[in-house]
Amino acid sequence: MSVQPPRPFYVPVGNEEQVFKAAYRQGLSIVLKGPTGCGKTRFVEAMAHDLGRPLITVSCHDDLTTADLVGRFLLRGGETEWVDGPLTRAVREGAICYLDEVVEARQDTTVVLHPLADHRRQLPIERLGITLDAAPGFCLVVSYNPGYQSVLKDLKDSTRQRMVAIEFGFPTPDVEEKIVATEAGIGPDRAAELVRLGQAIRRLETGGLREVASTRVLIAAGRLIAEGLSPRDAARAAIAGPLTDDSTVTRGLIEMIDAYLSGSDD
Incomplete structure (x- = not known):
């Protein structure tokens, strides 16, 4: 059966x-x-x-x-x-x-x-x-x-x-936090940080971004965190890297990552 x-x-x-x-x-x-x-x-x-x-x-x-x-x-x-x-x-x-x-x-x-x-x-x-x-x-x-x-x-x-x-649009913050936490296997506080970062990137008005920060890339960053990477390293690899090849925009994203994500692991 x-x-x-x-x-x-x-x-x-x-x-x-x-x-x-x-x-x-x-x-x-x-x-x-x-x-x-x-x-x-x-x-x-x-x-x-x-x-x-x-x-x-x-x-x-x-x-x-x-x-x-x-x-x-x-x-x-x-x-x-x-x-x-x-x-x-x-x-x-x-x-x-x-x-x-x-x-x-x-x-x-x-x-x-x-x-x-x-x-x-x-x-x-x-x-x-x-x-x-x-x-x-x-x-x-x-x-x-x-x-x-x-x-x-x-x-x-x-x-x-x-x-x-x-x-379809991106989920509300509370729903997106639940999705990221469940899909990535990370704690709710860390998921909330990633979602706040994603929302901030979506509010940017710049021509250097290939796409906005999707729920998919937030989940990918969360999965790297679950594997032991620091939140900032995970976000640089899974969010900043895929979104742009423009060095100026990349620096701006990294500054946002450092501002929105705390350095300690959950």
Whole structure:
């Protein structure tokens, strides 16, 4: 008898769980909008667990082709054989298919999503000359960061209007402290320090930061602290380093780290 794996740790910040489950029950596709590292992927993992559906995740990039999603013919043992791509597997199996950072994929690739994302719930496979009806339980979920991608990489209106949108932001401080403490395995006081640092970095107005300090990088710093690194060394490696290559901005971040994080370990 198989044992049900534990639910991925996710703390709701609003009604996102209710909206997702209502959309799923109605066979609607879903777009998650929010900054990198705010918990969109973990949210989908938790929803798949709650709904009892397998989850197939695709990290999109500008070299992603329609064949990468749908499938292709491959030569195996001297014979040509069709191999389903992740989207086709999800359609056949009734899985949740999560396309992370979907706007990074080429627009000619994402067009294949349209008949799946609306009332038809169908996937045409031109190479096979067939059209698949999505199995019960199938759900298409995509995500992107509207504050980061350029206008040239925005989600097309014809795609977004086929989907229910759920907006994500960073959690409130009390929720984020709980997340960081639980995920990193550190004490609440240390987690609170990291969250205060993260909030301060998010308030900065500078062009030298690639991204703001996400919950993800705060957790990474906490994990380094749990391994015995000093809080300041952990934050320099997990927060300042990934956020910028600009030496001036780096110095400013290090000054903030020294100001917000105490030197002793918990």
